[in-house]
Amino acid sequence: MHSLAAAGFLFALAIAHASVAVHGIASYARRRVDLDLLVFGLLNVAIVLIDGGLATAYARIGDPARALAASDAGRVTASILLVHFTLRYTGLAHPRALLVVLHGVAAPLAIAGAMGLLGLYDPAHLRPATLLGLVVDHADAPTTVLGGIVATTCVASALVSVLALAGAFARGRRGSLVLAGAVVLGGAAAYDVFRGSGVAHGPPLSPYGYAVFVHAVMMTLVSRSGKLRQKLERQASELDTRSRDLAGWYDELRAAQDELVRKEQLAAIGELSAVIAHEVRNPLAIITNAVATLRRREIAADDRETLLGILDEEASRLNRLVGDLLRYARPVNIERQLISMRDLVVRGLALVEGNDEITAELSEPAPVEKIWGDANLLRQVVENLITNAMQAMSGGGILTVILVPLEEDGALGVELQIQDTGEGMDTQVRSRALDPFFTTRPSGTGLGLAIVARIIDAHGGRLRIKSAAGAGTVMHVFLPIATEVPPKRPRSDPPDHATSSLPPMPIEIRKAMGARPRRS
16 A cells, blocks of 8 residues: 555656656757757756656566666656756756757667666565655666666766856856755666665665756746846836836926927028019019110110020020929829830930030940830930030030949849030039039029939939039939839838929928927
């Protein structure tokens, strides 16, 4: 009856170790990040063999010799896995080859144990012994020489674990409970050696030593988990407090920034108004003076014709300014069709005809494909850039247009390069060349390149300027082949002034609006 009680207790330990093994192996299989869980789970599988084999022998279920042989196989496997787990648990540096050798040696020994070569269990002798006040039957069979070597190896593995854990504890790593469990396991393993050699008599204590060690590891992990949870809760509380403080500071900063932006916007609008007023006032003043002169009765016919020509010129200038403003303010609506950039360039180069001082050259090193785009808008781009290049070469020069296939950011397309040998741009002029109302020509409105940039961007392309003072200018225009109906831009990536279908603001207003914080 007492033997059945001991068997039941060992069966209960086996079930507990099996639960720990399933949890450790399943946790590793789910995350594949912590190998310690896998090794600890396999250690408990080996302990299940030890406990289950002894419990089966105590309960006299089937052949006790086979049950004890299974327990020996588990004991060999557990000793190696104990060393493996301890090395990982303490973080000691160890070559992988060492673990390969240890497991390689343990494998044939475990097989020998399963074959019953570690003890003389045929027939197994069950003798009474006292265990925790209970008289139980135990297998008091002598071990073989190989069994003695295995028993000594088990003691050595427990000693290695104790030394490794003691070293980790000395380095400041908390683990006194695990160290105590390893010491108990080492004492149990030493007792089993004396028991196998006949010096001591009684049931094996290794199962209980492993139970104490596993329990110590589990308690340590639970304790660390609790402390970690408390630490995380404190940090979360601190973060929550700081978040509330930051929210208050952000509200204050946003209010101050809103006020600053409002003032900057007012200043930018005032500057924009001054620019437009300046552009309109000059031709109006000329027209007013011409009209006043025309009212004189004694004006000569030649002077009258001259003044009428001035009126016509300034009226055209105002009309051009208003037209540019309307084109600049009008959203860019693209009506896509399959077009040839070469045909557009050839039509644009017709502007050079009749100008004997400028030589035009068209180069297409490799055939370029047709693109999906708006022919009228892109013709405006080409003609504007060619006109600018011609104006930059007032004294004559060479205008070179190059068409090349190009892939940019994974998109296939065509790059149009317009090169002139004119005066070029310095760094300051080049940086503001695309800003609305910025121009270096007395008769310009400063909206031509701004409109060009909007049209190119609406097609999903990009415009780059390479220039230096006295070295000419190269305008690089990339246009993707695209499709008949290109995908819409994601809302999470709002466009800047050059990518919006709405007209961009002058640089001053853009800077002011760009500084405005977004509200959720």
